Amino acid sequence: xxxxRRVALRSLFALAVTAFTGGALGRIATRTPSGEPSGAPHDPxxxxxxxxxxxxxxxxxxxxxxxxxxxxxxxHLMRCAxxxxxxxxxxxxxxxxxxxxxxxxxxxxxxxxxxxxAAAHGDHTEPTGGSxxxxxx
Amino acid sequence: MVYTRKNQRDLTGAERRKFxxxxxxxxxxxxxxxFVRTHIDHYSADGEGRLRxxxxxxxxxxxxxxxxxxxxxxxxxxxxxxxxxxxxxTRDNSPASSIWGEDFMGGNGRRADLxxxxxxxxxxxxxxxxxxxxxxxxxxxxxxxRPRDPVALPTQAQLDxxxxxxxxxxAPWNSTSASGFRNRLEGWAPGQGNERFRIHNRVHRxxxxxxxxxxxxxxxxxxxxHSFVDLVWSRWQQRNPGAAYLPAEPPPLGDSQYRKVVARHxxxxxxxxxxxxxxxxxxxxxxx
Numbered sequence: 412x413x414x415x416r417r418v419a420l421r422s423l424f425a426l427a428v429t430a431f432t433g434g435a436l437g438r439i440a441t442r443t444p445s446g447e448p449s450g451a452p453h454d455p456x457x458x459x460x461x462x463x464x465x466x467x468x469x470x471x472x473x474x475x476x477x478x479x480x481x482x483x484x485x486x487h488l489m490r491c492a493x494x495x496x497x498x499x500x501x502x503x504x505x506x507x508x509x510x511x512x513x514x515x516x517x518x519x520x521x522x523x524x525x526x527x528x529a530a531a532h533g534d535h536t537e538p539t540g541g542s543x544x545x546x547x548x
Numbered sequence: 549m550v551y552t553r554k555n556q557r558d559l560t561g562a563e564r565r566k567f568x569x570x571x572x573x574x575x576x577x578x579x580x581x582x583f584v585r586t587h588i589d590h591y592s593a594d595g596e597g598r599l600r601x602x603x604x605x606x607x608x609x610x611x612x613x614x615x616x617x618x619x620x621x622x623x624x625x626x627x628x629x630x631x632x633x634x635x636x637x638t639r640d641n642s643p644a645s646s647i648w649g650e651d652f653m654g655g656n657g658r659r660a661d662l663x664x665x666x667x668x669x670x671x672x673x674x675x676x677x678x679x680x681x682x683x684x685x686x687x688x689x690x691x692x693x694r695p696r697d698p699v700a701l702p703t704q705a706q707l708d709x710x711x712x713x714x715x716x717x718x719a720p721w722n723s724t725s726a727s728g729f730r731n732r733l734e735g736w737a738p739g740q741g742n743e744r745f746r747i748h749n750r751v752h753r754x755x756x757x758x759x760x761x762x763x764x765x766x767x768x769x770x771x772x773x774h775s776f777v778d779l780v781w782s783r784w785q786q787r788n789p790g791a792a793y794l795p796a797e798p799p800p801l802g803d804s805q806y807r808k809v810v811a812r813h814x815x816x817x818x819x820x821x822x823x824x825x826x827x828x829x830x831x832x833x834x835x836x
Contacts, residue, residue: 490595492604492722493738497593499682499762502603503745503753519760521661523683528588528762 458510463517469509477509481517485530488512499529551624553779554836556633556647556772557640563633564652568668570623570630571768572675579622581679584765586615586818588680591762594722599808601817606717606794607810608734609781610826612774614819617832619771631833634775637751641701643692653769654688662689662757669768681763688767691756699742701754702735710747711784716794721809729784729791733777748777779835785827793823 456471465481469488472478477496479486488496488509495505496512500519506512559567574580587602590611594604602611616632623630640647648655654667664687669676671687678686693699710732718728723736735749745753751773752759758766785791793812799805810816812824 489593492594492720492724494595499591501760502591502762502764503749503760505744520683521685521689523685526680526682526684528680529682 456509462514465517467513479513481525484525487531551631551833552836553631554633570626573626584680587765588762604723605809606721610823613826632771632775634779635772637701638704656692657690662691664688678766682761689757702747702750716791721805
């Protein structure tokens with residue numbers, strides 16, 4: 412029971428990573444050597460760099476929400492009411508931009524890789540219902 | 549029968565051993581990791597346009613009160629003499645404090661990878677493998693005092709200031725609420741660096757490692773920390789008997805917090821219990 416679910420999740424992940432990074436790389440490829448966008452709309456949330464030995468990549472996803480990856484693994488960036496961002500790795504480091512929040516997550520990660528939980532936590536929306544993951548304490 | 553939660557510094561050696569043994573047994577059965585998972589699933593930030601129950605919201609205090617009660621109930625099924633002790637970080641505010649002893653919470657993480665190497669929750673004991681966390685790290689991590697950006701634990705004077713608040717919470721019911729007991733105790737503040745994180749938040753930041761993120765429940769000191777946060781709320785309630793949970797009614801359509809916070813008589817996931825139902829704990833437990 413557990414193994415097939417994990418396999419299924421991994422496959423979904425791989426698909427998501429491929430889809431998202433593919434889109435981002437496409438966008439980056441349209442930039443001129445000077446780094447200025449050529450034709451494509453400028454994405455203020457876009458970044459793609461090596462930081463702390465990790466490849467970090469980000470861009471504006473559907474609805475303008477920031478999407479970030481560390482070594483190809485999705486990192487959920489949470490927007491705060493003060494306009495800053497926190498990551499699931501560190502709720503107590505508020506950062507002005509998605510790039511800063513991603514770097515802060517790398518600072519805390521050490522040598523570890525992101526887990527699948529870093530992709531989307533706080534994943535429940537119904538005021539009266541339980542978690543969609545079926546968690547019970 | 550009303551039971552007592554004690555200051556961890558006053559526990560006898562036998563009481564420390566019994567608490568640790570019950571926690572380890574809960575971990576062995578897998579039930580501990582379900583608590584970790586519940587906390588992960590209920591963390592949403594306040595700029596995301598979603599309902600917030602556990603953090604950055606008025607229900608921060610009742611949500612964690614119930615979370616602790618569920619944990620304590622599970623512990624007491626294993627050993628009915630156990631309760632969740634509290635860590636008064638205004639007094640026991642050093643890495644040398646007895647809370648970090650080898651027979652209790654264990655010590656700081658080592659420099660290289662922040663791995664906790666001492667005590668019953670060290671990975672090398674074979675009994676504390678981290679299952680659900682935001683990274684693939686399998687061992688408990690800590691980084692006392694955040695050496696790269698040093699921070700101290702909250703002081704009694706800072707806590708006294710919070711205790712002077714007279715209203716439970718104020719609009720906009722989130723991390724930017726400028727006054728009100730809940731946000732002052734939760735510890736979201738304006739400013740830069742460490743100043744932004746006070747009281748409850750600062751303790752998470754001081755312990756560091758897994759306590760920083762969504763997997764903070766993996767560090768058993770989480771429970772002792774939140775037991776003290778709950779004590780502070782309890783004392784504040786005693787001092788302000790007329791100060792009920794706010795908001796009393798759900799924010800109306802058109803309000804920026806419409807359907808984003810839990811009002812006094814609305815149920816909180818995952819238990820379906822309301823903040824009002826958790827306001828009085830005196831028939832279940834008391835603090836010594």
